[in-house]
Amino acid sequence: MAGEAANRGLVLVVEDEPAIADLVRLYLSRDGFGVHVEHDGEAGLAAARRLRPVACVLDIALPGLAGTEVCRRLRQQDNWTPVIFLTARDDEVDRIVGLELGADDYVTKPFSPRELVARVRAVLRRTAGAPAETERPRVAGPVTLDPARRTVTVAGTPIRLTSTEFDLLAHLMSRPGRVFTREELLAAVWGYAAHSGTRTVDVHVAQVRAKLGDAAADVIRTHRGVGYACAG
Template structure:
């Protein structure tokens, strides 16, 4: 049985062929587009379980594809591919609602692992049977993968949801950035702890006045109000 369809938008055919080979070996179906305009149309038509988007493709960019999907309420997990190892690009990608970011050259096995991770987070897991968690005006329902503030739904990416769920599931406990990377993202700290800071900032921005439920412990990490 297929793990679902992954949309790959990548104009370098050798890279596209390699990524397709590894994802197919791991049980995913793969649809490839070589320019951004066709990629956006495919994302809307095919409803993939995840999108792997090269930022610099002909037509509209990978970031613009993500922007348009999020603007239309489509929260399909997105992983960016780019040859640029620039923190500014990474932060912009996360601000647009990306779930992960891989810099070329990369290990195909690592990319597959990250695709599996974002698909797993998006689909939910054993936590689906857990009761809703509450922190002040914030309620998080694991089964429905829904967050509300004073009853008003808040749209989060799958990664943002899992980060908040992890913190709310252990109120009062302080987690280091390395712990959060390992547990929520599923990979080691070499990926860069700045990723955690950017996602926390995004969650806080979406929670608005209720953002105080997430507490910063300078030089250590983060916790959720108990």
Template sequence: MTTAPPPDRGLVLVVEDEQPIADLVRLYLTRDGYGVHVCADGDAGLAAARRLRPVLAVLDIGLPGISGTEICRRLRADDDWTPVVFLTARDDEVDRVVGLELGADDYVTKPFSPRELLARIRAIRRRSLGPPDTGVVHTLGTVTVDTARRSVTAAGRPTVLTSTEFDLLAHLMRRPGRVFTREELLASVWGYAAHAGTRTVDVHVAQIRAKLGDAAGVIRTVRGVGYTADG
């Protein structure tokens, strides 16, 4: 079932097999001005993601049919970088890290506050629509970040990042040489202090480095403190 989106917000796909939770998420998203399409199983969710091209997807991990992580994996394999938030009862760090490594932007563990989920969705949408310095090009070494086009090149090679990965890299490159703690990065890039701790930052940095390849040295770890970008 779809609630039609207003022109300024867009459609959010919710894939959740527990009807009360799906209804609660739909209620809060609709109140915030989003259109919502709900699916109750993984196969229908994947088909809807490909057909509807939502502005964001909220995916439960444990679903009938294919899992939420498998939906995310297949979307990324199709070069579809729609922002993804995992909604899951699993509180194991391995599950969270696997989800982030697959290209998810965030996750919320059940039981959850619908207001917190909405705040995280708003933060991801703000980032995906562009940072305040839209139009600025940052270059360090062989890495260039264009905030207007939300594009990255490394050694002249286009590099595809998730919305969160892009904003993390751009945030570091805006102030080269400045050392950011993990807590500062969570607050500035994610827009909140994550309950899961700073492992989230480490996983995203590892993913960015893997995608930058030989240019990965643009992000330097400062042991015991956090990360910095330098040429």
């Protein structure tokens, strides 16, 4: 049964190791979240559809249906619930594949449960953090980003971004021409900064560029050895 959703909302945890699942449940509950736990991919996917959690914490190596496949199916159904992957593997290929499927963050085992809770809170701040309604849309070439409505269009065509992708683009567009280092983007968008996480920034930038398409190819510019900037 689903735990009672506390004031922060319900988080779905899909983890096949009971000890880890119980630890994650304990720390999320202490922080005010309701928690529902499943132990295999099929049950996790069904729970995500049924319960509509505020976030999903998915182990990648799940029995029956891998966590990456659970995420892929949710995104195919236009379900953009924030997803944080857990994995025992620290393989860069796994990380990249997970993020390309639309995950919002990635935590490698062994991990600090406090850090995981902080990551969940950070992704929810990005999702629910409504800016002032008076904040004007930002424009860069054919791209228009509306912070109040959290929408992006390219030449009038709506583009669907994950919450992390949206906030990354919004941060870059907030100061056109200003070059942000990867560490600065990690701190501002993800809420933490660590050199080991800079590849995460590169993958998300690549995903945003792919979604914006060729018409907006020059909107996000790479400054080799430094970071990224939005066209001024």
